């Protein structure tokens with residue numbers, strides 16, 4: 499490995515995840531239903547893909563192995579991007595393009611660049627305005643008929659149990675962003691060590707994802723809660739641990755029914 503490529507940390511928590519270099523969450527080592535749908539789409543379309551916030555490239559490599567013609571891998575962290583580049587098997591080295599940049603503000607592509615876009619576990623760190631901007635950019639970067647695949651944390655996890663009543667009260671009250679919790683730590687009991695939790699989270703759900711995809715112009719193919727099936731027991735609760743969705747960019751002249 500070239501000396502300027504940082505060392506990828508070892509997996510922790512029974513191999514459930516690998517911490518990021520920049521303390522921006524973790525890279526989760528399991529494949530959920532939406533991620534599998536993205537990999538199936540790469541296999542079937544053999545197209546050009548973009549993965550935003552690609553971590554250490556686990557899904558980038560799987561998309562290439564599935565048959566993607568090219569994968570653009572984005573990361574905000576230059577060290578992680580160097581790790582992605584170094585991990586891609588040599589037979590795919592002509593098919594990977596690494597793009598450093600803070601999405602959505604500092605990442606741009608021409609209209610109609612991609613067949614598929616995949617993004618996991620980034621929106622739950624964004625506020626509503628940033629999510630709107632992100633989806634509008636994603637929409638324009640896709641070719642007509644292209645698909646976006648989104649995976650994010652829902653609140654239904656053992657580790658976030660103290661936050662669930664707060665979130666559900668907001669859902670009942672019709673809050674536009676019921677999962678946006680500015681001060682997560684203030685709702686976590688001392689016994690669970692609040693300082694180890696992220697400061698702010700925007701837990702996603704199918705209602706929010708459907709509304710925002712529609713607002714950006716997408717046809718929503720599916721949106722739902724999905725189970726977390728990995729090894730981290732505190733990440734599990736009742737099969738609603740993830741909020742995921744798939745949207746399609748409409749063809750010109752195609753309108754919402």
Ligand SMILES: C[S@@+](CC[C@H](N)C(=O)[O-])C[C@H]1O[C@@H](n2cnc3c(N)ncnc32)[C@H](O)[C@@H]1O
Nearest residue numbers: 522523524525526551553573574600601618619
């Ligand atoms: C929770 S990790 C998720 C990584 C991977 N997508 C996964 O699901 O395993 C979030 C990742 O997003 C990256 N990141 C954070 N903010 C970003 C931004 N604005 N644009 C691009 N990448 C970002 C971090 O460096 C980190 O690798």
